[in-house]
Amino acid sequence: MRYLPLTAENRAEMLEQIGAATVDDLFVDVPVEARLAGPIAGLPNHASEMAVERHMAALAGKNVSAGSVPFFLGAGAYRHHVPASVDHLIQRGEFLTAYTPYQPEIAQGTLQVLFEFQTQVARLLGTEIANASMYDGSTAAWEAVAMAGRVTKRSKAVLCSGLHPHYVSTIRTMAKFTGDTIEWAAPRLEAEPDTAGVIAAIDAETACVVVQYPDILGRVTDLAAIAEAAHAQGALLVAVVTEPVALGLIEAPGNLGADIVVGEGQSLGVGLQFGGPYLGLFGCREKFVRQMPGRLCGETVDAEGRRGFVLTLSTREQHIRREKATSNICTNAGLCALAFSIHMTLLGGEGLGQLARVSHARAQQAATRLAKAPGVSVLNSAYVNEFTVVLPSDARDAVRRMADRQVLGGVSLGRLYPDAPELANGLLVCTSELTTDADIEALGSALEGVLA
Amino acid sequence: MNAPNASGWRPEMGSADAADQVTASGDRALMLEEPLIFELAAPGTTGVDFDPPAASPLTSLGKFLRKDPLALPGLSEPETVRHYTRLSRQNYAIDLGPFPLGSCTMKHNPRLNEKVARLPGFADLHPLSPQQAVPGALEVINQLAFWLIELTGMHGVAMSPKAGAHGELCGVLCIKAALQARGDDRKVMLVPESAHGTNPATAAFAGFAIENIPANAEGRVDLAALLARLGPDVAGVMITNPNTCGLFERDMKAISDAVHAAGGYVYCDGANFNAIVGKVRPGDLGIDAMHINLHKTFSTPHGGGGPGSGPVVLSKALSPFGPLPYTVREADGSVRLVEEEDGASEHPQGFGRMAAFHGQMGMFTRALAYILSHGADGLRQVAEDAVLNANYVLRSLDGELDAPFGASGPCMHEALFSDAGLADGFSTLDIAKGLIDEGFHPMTVYFPLVVHGAMLVEPTETESKAGLDRFIASLRSLAQRAKQGDPALKSAPHFAPRRRLDETQAARKPVLVWKGDQPA
Numbered sequence: 015m016r017y018l019p020l021t022a023e024n025r026a027e028m029l030e031q032i033g034a035a036t037v038d039d040l041f042v043d044v045p046v047e048a049r050l051a052g053p054i055a056g057l058p059n060h061a062s063e064m065a066v067e068r069h070m071a072a073l074a075g076k077n078v079s080a081g082s083v084p085f086f087l088g089a090g091a092y093r094h095h096v097p098a099s100v101d102h103l104i105q106r107g108e109f110l111t112a113y114t115p116y117q118p119e120i121a122q123g124t125l126q127v128l129f130e131f132q133t134q135v136a137r138l139l140g141t142e143i144a145n146a147s148m149y150d151g152s153t154a155a156w157e158a159v160a161m162a163g164r165v166t167k168r169s170k171a172v173l174c175s176g177l178h179p180h181y182v183s184t185i186r187t188m189a190k191f192t193g194d195t196i197e198w199a200a201p202r203l204e205a206e207p208d209t210a211g212v213i214a215a216i217d218a219e220t221a222c223v224v225v226q227y228p229d230i231l232g233r234v235t236d237l238a239a240i241a242e243a244a245h246a247q248g249a250l251l252v253a254v255v256t257e258p259v260a261l262g263l264i265e266a267p268g269n270l271g272a273d274i275v276v277g278e279g280q281s282l283g284v285g286l287q288f289g290g291p292y293l294g295l296f297g298c299r300e301k302f303v304r305q306m307p308g309r310l311c312g313e314t315v316d317a318e319g320r321r322g323f324v325l326t327l328s329t330r331e332q333h334i335r336r337e338k339a340t341s342n343i344c345t346n347a348g349l350c351a352l353a354f355s356i357h358m359t360l361l362g363g364e365g366l367g368q369l370a371r372v373s374h375a376r377a378q379q380a381a382t383r384l385a386k387a388p389g390v391s392v393l394n395s396a397y398v399n400e401f402t403v404v405l406p407s408d409a410r411d412a413v414r415r416m417a418d419r420q421v422l423g424g425v426s427l428g429r430l431y432p433d434a435p436e437l438a439n440g441l442l443v444c445t446s447e448l449t450t451d452a453d454i455e456a457l458g459s460a461l462e463g464v465l466a
Numbered sequence: 467m468n469a470p471n472a473s474g475w476r477p478e479m480g481s482a483d484a485a486d487q488v489t490a491s492g493d494r495a496l497m498l499e500e501p502l503i504f505e506l507a508a509p510g511t512t513g514v515d516f517d518p519p520a521a522s523p524l525t526s527l528g529k530f531l532r533k534d535p536l537a538l539p540g541l542s543e544p545e546t547v548r549h550y551t552r553l554s555r556q557n558y559a560i561d562l563g564p565f566p567l568g569s570c571t572m573k574h575n576p577r578l579n580e581k582v583a584r585l586p587g588f589a590d591l592h593p594l595s596p597q598q599a600v601p602g603a604l605e606v607i608n609q610l611a612f613w614l615i616e617l618t619g620m621h622g623v624a625m626s627p628k629a630g631a632h633g634e635l636c637g638v639l640c641i642k643a644a645l646q647a648r649g650d651d652r653k654v655m656l657v658p659e660s661a662h663g664t665n666p667a668t669a670a671f672a673g674f675a676i677e678n679i680p681a682n683a684e685g686r687v688d689l690a691a692l693l694a695r696l697g698p699d700v701a702g703v704m705i706t707n708p709n710t711c712g713l714f715e716r717d718m719k720a721i722s723d724a725v726h727a728a729g730g731y732v733y734c735d736g737a738n739f740n741a742i743v744g745k746v747r748p749g750d751l752g753i754d755a756m757h758i759n760l761h762k763t764f765s766t767p768h769g770g771g772g773p774g775s776g777p778v779v780l781s782k783a784l785s786p787f788g789p790l791p792y793t794v795r796e797a798d799g800s801v802r803l804v805e806e807e808d809g810a811s812e813h814p815q816g817f818g819r820m821a822a823f824h825g826q827m828g829m830f831t832r833a834l835a836y837i838l839s840h841g842a843d844g845l846r847q848v849a850e851d852a853v854l855n856a857n858y859v860l861r862s863l864d865g866e867l868d869a870p871f872g873a874s875g876p877c878m879h880e881a882l883f884s885d886a887g888l889a890d891g892f893s894t895l896d897i898a899k900g901l902i903d904e905g906f907h908p909m910t911v912y913f914p915l916v917v918h919g920a921m922l923v924e925p926t927e928t929e930s931k932a933g934l935d936r937f938i939a940s941l942r943s944l945a946q947r948a949k950q951g952d953p954a955l956k957s958a959p960h961f962a963p964r965r966r967l968d969e970t971q972a973a974r975k976p977v978l979v980w981k982g983d984q985p986a
Contacts, residue, residue, distance in 0.1 A: 074587025349769025362540020
């Protein structure tokens with residue numbers, strides 16, 4: 015048992031020191047009837063490193079990894095190139111195997127990273143401040159709606175139809191706790207988001223309007239118009255960014271009037287990982303800081319006057335406030351925040367702009383190619399690196415049949431909206447700097463093949 | 467062990483007045499200061515090269531384009547590697563030594579787990595890939611779910627919660643959904659005062675009124691007080707077992723039976739599962755829901771504060787109310803993911819989603835590799851060694867530090883001490899900061915709240931006896947210094963990258979982002 019350093023001699027010696035005859039004497043408080051006599055029946059016993067690696071590699075080998083085929087999936091999880099140094103650095107044991115930095119004198123590495131991360135995220139989102147991360151984009155959106163309720167003392171949230179349906183479902187789960195009213199309807203297959211409809215839904219009871227930017231169909235919403243309408247009613251604008259790379263090209267939501275901006279940070283540094291762990295980004299106006307959820311890192315000085323960093327404003331948090339806390343969250347996504355921050359440090363604003371431009375150019379190229387396929391049309395009037403095409407038949411079927419041809423051709427709207435048959439022919443197509451000319455041609459041919 | 471680490475490197479070694487010497491750089495040999503990235507470079511550069519396509523017109527985005535470029539510096543690879551490597555050296559970590567934080571289970575993180583999680587067949591999978599392209603990934607989720615159910619003796623498991631506290635929310639929502647399904651509007655959640663802070667925060671967020679149940683003199687839930695409070699308004703109880711005093715709740719089964727008889731449900735905080743994994747199954751104790759911190763018992767790395775992973779095992783009574791998605795094994799042996807498309811027909815009482823996608827897959831692969839490595843026999847040994855190590859620490863400090871429940875019998879996987887007997891003006895905090903100078907991470911301090919100046923030590927099973935002996939020797943020395951009132955201890959740490967930090971200033975006027983390039 016390679017992870018256990020105690021030897022039989024150690025155990026005997028330690029039991030003697032304790033004054034116990036056997037280790038079971040230490041479990042004396044467990045009622046006899048609840049104690050298992052031996053290892054749980056029917057389960058395998060310990061295995062060698064090579065045996066476990068063989069088992070896991072065999073399971074991994076059954077999957078079609080994104081990098082092994084032409085790949086066009088997005089819808090809230092994005093595949094970008096992660097520089098080799100990112101994964102190397104996050105595997106340094108001093109980062110990987112540290113705990114939450116509750117002892118700041120010996121955690122300045124993690125804390126300074128968090129301070130840098132908060133600055134990077136705030137500038138990216140266009141907000142005054144940002145926190146040290148949350149679980150993922152969907153739970154960050156949940157927390158933003160809850161926070162808007164605390165700020166405005168209102169309990170209705172208007173969700174734009176273009177908000178990722180998993181985020182909608184997650185926010186609805188939150189509303190089951192809080193009793194908030196959530197207004198939402200599935201999107202329509204139109205070239206532009208329904209900005210007028212969102213604005214019309216805002217009233218004096220509305221705590222916040224939640225707008226995804228770009229939205230689930232890849233469309234870009236006029237945030238400034240919605241911000242103005244929301245503020246006129248005393249409501250907050252919560253912007254949700256599932257693809258932060260897009261902000262290399264389009265204006266940051268905070269600069270367009272959003273009061274809270276949340277996002278999924280996975281597309282920088284973290285990778286796809288079949289859906290998690292991901293990285294929740296959370297920024298807002300400074301005046302709301304004491305209503306903010308999650309951990310915050312702040313600058314201070316030590317007893318000798320040297321600059322240092324600590325977790326701060328923990329009087330908002332559960333371990334101090336217990337039932338009066340702003341959120342029950344007691345962890346963030348520290349290592350994913352580190353990966354994001356390192357990738358952002360390599361890119362800088364300049365590199366993020368280039369990354370967004372290349373990803374966008376590939377999307378235009380893919381849209382041009384797909385529009386040539388018989389019966390296929392591109393929906394969006396504007397998009398960054400993800401757009402919607404409308405097929406002549408159910409896109410779920412097309413996705414499965416393209417996968418049979420070793421092309422991962424996109425995300426069908428039918429999978430995301432099983433209750434909305436009018437969306438069934440929609441297919442979300444996403445590109446990045448990893449997309450090649452050959453990938454785009456393979457997609458075009460595969461789609462034509464399965465539709466033929 | 468009179469002089470632990472006597473041969474170890476110390477920054478002020480050399481001459482008596484080394485501490486007063488100033489270097490021009492501000493660095494001291496391997497003690498390296500590091501500026502912020504914003505102080506290292508200005509915006510406008512990048513450390514990444516791209517392959518631009520032949521043509522890249524910015525069509526259709528006209529009015530949406532950014533006005534100004536994003537003002538963040540981009541560093542070259544060598545600068546980046548050096549920045550983060552230098553910062554990493556200012557962190558303590560399990561890889562450097564014991565990290566005995568009570569209730570955090572800071573055990574060794576096996577590197578095989580890191581290796582398998584990075585296989586492209588796991589790491590490079592999109593969560594919305596068609597199911598036919600990801601059978602091995604669904605198999606991982608299902609195999610881990612199977613192990614968690616077997617190890618806990620429960621009926622089902624919700625895999626998607628992102629961390630322990632998120633799992634608590636999931637479990638409490640299952641309770642709420644089960645009550646609603648039978649038209650029952652119970653409003654009170656009972657929480658023992660020794661509970662983790664997340665428990666009352668979770669129950670309050672779920673709209674329950676919190677009522678505390680006191681602890682008895684031996685550090686356990688006061689059974690009589692709990693039984694007296696049960697009634698038709700009590701939705702359930704949230705209990706931590708083993709509890710935060712490091713003790714097993716002997717009356718757990720009696721508590722569960724009484725709560726069930728009164729129409730409520732039992733939530734167990736599984737943060738301390740490491741003490742009993744393979745030895746006791748919570749399902750046998752009448753638990754209805756319990757989250758499992760994969761980053762504690764099942765060794766996935768803490769990463770400086772996450773990501774965690776908090777699957778929730780559920781009893782037969784609560785399983786129908788669990789969230790989407792989940793996996794099912796079909797008759798042909800294949801594994802299918804049940805999400806929105808099938809959920810309405812197959813899981814009609816489920817409450818929806820805890821989060822986007824399927825949970826912390828990267829943690830599932832690591833936890834499964836860990837579980838397979840230990841197997842049923844090894845996990846049992848994990849619990850036994852974790853409990854043995856904690857009792858060894860507890861008894862080795864007899865007469866040195868006050869153990870308030872030392873007379874209650876053996877502890878489980880963590881040893882609890884108080885500040886009783888320290889000299890006037892000396893506190894738990896001084897011992898904690900003294901441990902930093904001794905080269906150890908401090909234990910959990912001032913928790914649980916039921917003990918004055920609590921020090922909660924959880925060594926875990928991955929500490930060797932020799933390592934424990936060094937830790938005990940240091941703690942013994944610090945206890946003696948604190949009893950004698952050694953003034954040098956009051957200003958510890960002396961040898962860390964920073965002295966004590968001014969947390970009051972940080973909170974009074976929060977500086978949360980760098981503004982060095984903006985006009986004051």
